[in-house]
Amino acid sequence: MLLFALVLLGVLAGAAVHTSMPVFLLAAGAIGAWLLLFGAREHLPRLRRH
Numbered sequence: 001m002l003l004f005a006l007v008l009l010g011v012l013a014g015a016a017v018h019t020s021m022p023v024f025l026l027a028a029g030a031i032g033a034w035l036l037l038f039g040a041r042e043h044l045p046r047l048r049r050h
Contacts, residue, residue, distance in 0.1 A: 016024055
């Protein structure tokens with residue numbers, strides 16, 4: 001599993017090098033927004049239980 005994750009990271013990093021900066025920033029922003037929403041969605045039910 002770790003090997004698969006490292007290979008996937010290498011492929012994604014290689015693809016990011018070959019894209020233009022606006023496309024890279026847009027994709028990075030979208031991923032960041034998704035991570036923030038995911039984190040908030042996971043954290044809110046824990047606050048309500050305590």
